[in-house]
Amino acid sequence: MAKNEKTAAGELEAKTAQEQKTAFDPEELVEYMVSVVMGGEDSEVYACVNGENIRFRRGVTVKIKRKFVEVLKQSAEQEMAAYQYRQKMKSDGLRAMAEL
Helix, strand or coil: CCHHHHHHHHHHHHHHHHHHHHCCCCCCEEEECCCCCCCCCCCEEEEEECCEEEEEECCCCEEEEHHHHHHHHHHHHHHHHHHHHHHHHHHHHHHHHHHC
């Protein structure tokens, strides 16, 4: 192997090792907090991933596995999309009624 090939192979191995370190680790503990929702929403949060579940209080920073954080973020995104859709349907309905 030529010197340039050895250097390139070494750099590739280093990049691969670095990528593995920064790769998504679903079991890694991370800090997370779900904000408090005013208006009578439940003060506890429940999440389940592949049969493993957790429950914790809103407004409290907790250390949970990254896989739960991902599920909670996806849930929040879906909730926001549903809210935006409801708002659009409401304004479309009001506009249609005004045109009558």
